[in-house]
Amino acid sequence: MKYNDLDIKNWKNLDINVDSLWVIDERDKSGKHSNIYHGNFIPQIPNQLIRRYTKPNEIVLDTFLGSGTTLFECEKLNRRFIGFDINESILGFVSEKMQEGKNNYERNYFIEKCDVSKKVMFNKKIVEAYKFLNKQSIQFAIMHPPYMDIVKFTDKKEDLSQIENSEEFIDVFLKVINNVYQHLDIERYFSIVIGDVYKNGEIIPLSSLIxxxxxxxxxxxxxxxxxxxxxxxxxxxxxxGIWRYRALNSDYFIFKHEYILTFKKI
Ligand SMILES: C[S@@+](CC[C@H](N)C(=O)[O-])C[C@H]1O[C@@H](n2cnc3c(N)ncnc32)[C@H](O)[C@@H]1O
Incomplete structure (x- = not known):
């Protein structure tokens, strides 16, 4: 297989989840992971995807780096990493975490402030990252955008969590995907982690729309x-209890799931 180094002969013992339903009761809190960022995903998500869709030393891009969950997994799994976010305070946190206990070491990741929906800025930062990492393309991308304005991350107008309208959200998110797509190797994969939202008394199925x-x-x-x-x-x-009471007192269902959508560039 060209896109991972799983030992398929040993398939019975591989802990790679190939089912379409993932029930994971506990967040992995080991190593650098801590649950400090409202809206972060559990490390098991990037861990599974990175091992399934990349080989060691390949480049993983996370367009919405947040608190660094994907980067910490890349460090553990020996993948090179490019990560962007518009929230400079969380970028500072991630940098500090990565430097903890280390003096002189060869950095195999590149993280920067970037509005990933802006083509010129995105390309400029990616080229800087390639230069730094001595690479020319991306082998896997993971995107965990805000689920519209359900959790607000910053007050910046370019923050996707400021977008209240689903058409506008899809429009801007497609620009992000277009930027990523240009740099992704052919026959390689990208995954999107997203949830549906509830607005004005009904569900907006963001996952299906996307x-x-x-x-x-x-x-x-x-x-x-x-x-x-x-x-x-x-x-x-x-x-x-409160959420259940509210739901019972009304007519809707409480979201207990989100989606991991995986696409292959052909
Ligand atoms: C759902 S969080 C990602 C959390 C991350 N997966 C983690 O585990 O910490 C979404 C992130 O997207 C960032 N963001 C929103 N709009 C952005 C944009 N236009 N460009 C880059 N980052 C953006 C927010 O600052 C936030 O950190």
Whole structure:
């Protein structure tokens, strides 16, 4: 297989989840991981995807780096990494974490402030990253955008979490994907972690809207729609009873899942 180094002869013992339903009860809190950023994903998500879709030393891009979950997994799994975010305070946190206990060492990751929806800025930063990492393209990309304005990350106007309208959100997100797509090697993969949202008394199925929009615009094959349970969400911790009461007192269902969508560039 060209895109990972899994020992397929040993397939019975590989702990790679190939099911479309992922029920993971506990967040991995080992190593550099801590649950300090509202809206971060659990490390098991990038861990599974990186091992399935890349080989050691290849380049993983995370367009919405946040608190560095993907980077910490790349360090553990010996992959090179490019990460962007518009939130400079969280970038500072990630840099400090990466430098903890290290003096002179060869850095095999590149993280920078960047609005990933802006083509010129994105390309400029990617070229800087390639130069630094001595590479020319990307082998896997992971994108965990804000789920519209459900959790606000910054007050910046370019923050996707400021977008209240689904058409505008899809439009801007497609620009991000277009930027990534240009740099991704052919026959390689990108994954999007996203949830649906509830607004004005109804569900906006962001996941389905995005799949349809991506299939229309890009040469890709949809390889996976994984449904992952949401447990221990920081925003809802200890409030399960209230949410259940509200739902019962009304007519809707509480979101207990999000999606991991995987596409192959063809
Ligand atoms: C859902 S969080 C990602 C969390 C990350 N996966 C983690 O585990 O910490 C989304 C991130 O997107 C960033 N963001 C929003 N709009 C952006 C943009 N236009 N360009 C780059 N980053 C953006 C936010 O600052 C936030 O950190």
């Amino acid at each position: 799949i349809t929009a991506i299939k229309q615009k890009f040469n890709v094959k949809l390889k996976g729609i994984v449904i992952k349970n949401i447990e221990g969400n920081r925003g809802k911790q200890g409030k399960g």
